[in-house]
Amino acid sequence: MGHLITVATSLNQWSLDFQGNLERILESICIAKQRGATLRVGPELEITGYGCQDHFLEGDTALHSWEVLAKIIESEEAQGILCDIGMPVMHKNVMYNCRVIIYSGKILLIRPKMWLANDGNYRELRWFTPWMKHRYTEDHYLPRIIHAVTGQTKVPFGDAVVSTVDTCIGVELCEELFTPSSPHILMGLDGVEIFTNSSGSHHELRKLYRRVELIKEATTKLGGVYLYANQQGCDGDRLYYDGCAMIAVNGHIIAQGSQFSLNDVEVVTATIDIEDVRAHRATSSRSMQAAGAERYERIEVDFALSHGKFASEGDVDDLIISRRFKVRYHQPEEEIALGPACWLWDYLRRSRTQGYFVPLSGGIDSCATSVIVYSMCRLIADAAARGDVHVIADARRIAGEPEDSPYVPTDAREFCGRIFHTCFMGTENSSIDTRRRAKELSEAIGSYHVDLNMDTVVTAVRNLFSFVTGVKPQYRVHGGSAAENLALQNIQARLRMVLAYLFAQLLPWVRGRSGGLLVLGSANVDESLRGYFTKYDCSSADVNPIGAISKTDLKRFIKYAQGAFDLPILEGFLDAIPTAELEPITENYIQSDEADMGMTYDELSVFGRLRKVEKCGPYSMFTKLCHEWGSTLSPVQIAEKVKHFFFEYARNRHKMTTLTPSYHAEQYSPDDNRFDLRPFLYPSRFPWQFKKIDEVAVSLPDRSAGQVDAIKTKTA
Template structure:
């Protein structure tokens, strides 16, 4: 007979929302029991929410975690089911990231995390200390109010495993799966057959494949059952945790949850047979290694995971999954779904009345608007499934009373209630961009306004002339570079001021209360290059595309044209990217790539080499000589690398005020969490650039390709 096991609960937790987090945990346990499960595993730090950051250093956070755990222990929901719960625990005045194993109103074991995530978006060593006493267990003395519930004074704390009547269970926490010496190897050699992994893993484009392969590899050679739980949703910061709870057996995935969802609770179940693990392990070399393995302390519990009853053989056949087809989203689908779910969480939890976007008629603000429309589509789909939580949130956001019978079943209609767009034109704007903005707004249903802001721009320009006695001119009218840049920045910054004015007052104009959140539309490549005005319309409340490349955004728009039935998007794909901040003449039309001195494809390459491959100017040059050597001469490559680092360095200060963005790309330049670098540089890099020039001059020119071939290769 198989063993019905609940992997993972993907929970949409919210940092410091102890009451809401408690209810979602209990609901997941109830669902698990209804399905006949005897083991329930939740995501990392599920009681507090993963993203508490420096709040983990506060004693209140630990106190409230114990109070929530007391409620879980007191509830009848945890009777006759082994539960793995995540929370911070202070042991001997040291804060640990822990899993608490409970059964029938008792705490069996507290297992602290041993290897910490401490790079990229993660700073666990700032809050927690890793448990360094491998295979050692100490007594942990419980708070008095926990003693009143369980009757226990102390419980085992440390690196141990839980032994049931029929099997042995070992705990692995998130990062421990990604380390070279993962704990599951040694636990498996000592007879552990079931591994639980509670995770707080965030979404990044194209990242899921790596996670799935690691989970499969964990039991492919070793044998065993691997239960992976992950948080899902925005818990209060830049990250979207992308769920995808999984069960793997002997290197094969047998169950998989959704990666993107509006559900607050999702439980994944599968029936697995321990005999499959035992037969898989019947290999001589594995047996020899296991015979000499060091022993783990075993915490025994008089309970068997197996022995569940099924209504019929047909029911059992329906549950056992032999050939599970893994689901991967394309990057275009990930852009459509991840930021949209993040925006929904942010909107419903911030208790605001919708979003506002300045539509420029370009592809970036277009992508932002289409992502909001994707959010509205997801809400409509959830409402059609009668998801009462989504329907209730939608009514409140739309300004309707709780007893309203409104159901957001049409995406365009709901979009009109919560999404507001505005085209802010000047004398430098074209009829084409104005027309595209209007067509897009009509296609997705947003509440759209259109204005000319020339009077405001002229007023600021005249104010300067009145005070200084000089009137700045654009370059095409004979002005200097300083005048030209200042006049562009006036327009960009005034758009930010007008955006916030409209965001605060448009609900009032429509007879509603509250305000709107302003969305930014600067992509990751523009931010990396610093091709934006500080405090312009890129300054907003949040930015769903701030860590997505221009190249990926264009692919997303091409995908959405068909998937969302928006033929208007084709007009955006064929338009030349332009800021439209300078006058258009017969001989000059402002274009982004010409202004930047580099293409968006080149920026993506520079960004990955700088951040992911950790290259400085010289090492980036040497790599690109090999990568682009058949396209460009060494001196041309040197010029491009030097220009990038010069512009990056002198604009780095803009990243200190960058709008908080949905994290989606490994080379995000976000100064506040992810990309920790200084913002005052020796921007001409004299030592580095001299070395690049010297090497470039000594190398042969191998470039032989045509311009078209070169562009394709460099992308």
């Protein structure tokens, strides 16, 4: 039996970083060859980076891609190994998202993507056209820079497979795995035994399971080897690509890469016996379907992937067949600890700033943002302790150390004190408890902390308004109107944003360092969905690691971090009632977020999922919730909750246009910039929809527990 070495690769690419992307690709090929691999697969659009957006429309992007490919083809690393490389290709004046299959100085095939991702975070149809000529190829005439390297004038372009001396390889590109009729089915029936999938798949909480199941299912009935390569890291946008490269054989995962890592290059390899695929396929029903399958054009290459050794020949220590193992899944709270932390590290090192700044309020949201930064510092300390030279070099630069410094950031708290700055911006409305919690958290994680009162600044703005208008606004508890009360709250919130940027720009200078800090936001997805924040307040920042994470998941994360990170101080944040602390505290009144919003955070999560994921308008949301909540609430009560949500959502939708760029982690994110494309001016009272809800609500029976108990009592 011929053993076969295969490889899938995860790379941390950066959009338009052609030099860096080239170096990482070459390093991955080199590692693959060192491990005896004969096939190397990289992530989607690895030469350019996946997230180039409208730069894909520029001729420069295509030109530089060919220049990088020429460097790869002529490199020593790429000799003697079959490589699957991703880049955009212009064919007959049409731009395609392609895989370029190369071997020892030649291009064998350019395979364009046939089914494009075009929903959620993806807009591939804006830049690329799908290849619609299935199982068909055309001649693609190569640019002169490639001809000068390969001597080729033209190569096959289209939907074909590559036939080696000992097996057959087919390409499947990212979204094509998720489609109902995936290409691997027809390719497998035509004898393709190895499938490569080059992906640009982003992280979402609880998403990995679906990806793994699709990869396993791809070869469970069909049989075959499936190589899945994914980008890992932040390539310059709101998404974090979570790696987890995998190799599956006959429905079983036999190799898995890390899901969250600071490594720029990670190569996952496995040794398989191709005869296992042939044995798995030896069934009558599969053979009958295969006998009638349509033919794929085969691009032949005089190269064998197998090493030509047999188990009976001995000397196979380096060819131990990889066995199945249990796939590693992170719990959602672990995903929050790791994903946003890795994203923040990429953003920090690539923006070449000196650290992060957070307005630390003493509440759970800013606490979560701060603990995620601390988690980032823990990952850096672990990587430095392992001797990761790239992490150490970046950490020295960010911390203000010279390149030849002996400094190694092996202590998370110490490194946090160098790059992370927190500030409690108190007013007369702040409580002693929140100020204490902020200070104690900063001490626990090691951040450089500033504590200030901003009452004089708030009073100055309030007095200015009084001087100009002749009237002085009052809080509600002092007899003021709703307009006065809201305006006075917003003064504080917006001044905190101004002060945050002031301190972020000057705190490094205060500490005798150069450069500035990036301001981190701490508004969660539920508050954004409801619009429960002030436009341009301290939620306005440079980036926001929790902007697409629910309050419920953030609480679970804080509970997890309390033990995993040894931070007992976090118990106080979990027990605290969420409050903005923008109104005066009296004996009879303490401001509460849920009371202000008129709905709970748990209810907001339900509304968000139904609105975005289930695609519900007001009426369909009402009918669904009548079934889900009907045992505890009457139809009229459910109707009021749904109407209240949609009214507040609609009238605050304009705030979504100014949301801080956030780490994408949740399917019901209301991010207006990329993910949730909806109007920001609504008929906020939805007269037609709300009228229909009211009509149906009064006609439905009340099945709530209270009403049922009342009926039983009356009957008795």
